[in-house]
Amino acid sequence: MKKLILTAVMAAVVAPAAFAAANCPAHPKDQWIKQDVFKKQLTDQGYKINKFKVSGECYEIYGKNKDNKKVEIYFDTVSGKPVKSEVQN
Template identity: 70%
Template sequence: MKKLLAIALMASFASTAFAAAQCPAQPKDKWQKEADFKKQLQGQGYQIKKFKVSGNCYEIYGKNKDGKKVEIYFDPVSGKPVKSDIAD
């Protein structure tokens, strides 16, 4: 029984740890241009180490204006964050 509980807990943690952000599917011609969006984020104090398209989202890895490591998913049309992970 303990073994079964441990397996269930590990599976639960694994599924939450790898859950991706959900951005609504929108036509690519409505997305903000990557270069413009990066400049906008840099203007807000972000240091972008990696920028990529993840599903229907823009995703960045880098640091925020406070120097904390971040991983943030953004809606590529509105530019609003939909999911973020900020290291302490």
């Protein structure tokens, strides 16, 4: 019983760290790529965006890539480069 409780506690502590948001550098808002422009760039690259949001200092999308795989990607708001991504196989 103690082992089961310890396992549950460890899972509760480790799980949030595994799914922590990306750490994007802070940039002045006037330097950010405009959201509509950035969304267009992503769709031109083959992404299908289901949800687009600002997450801290990052742009974050949920959707599918050009290979039709589900993705969650955080992007730098100035360079547009991916900072963190998760792709489901």
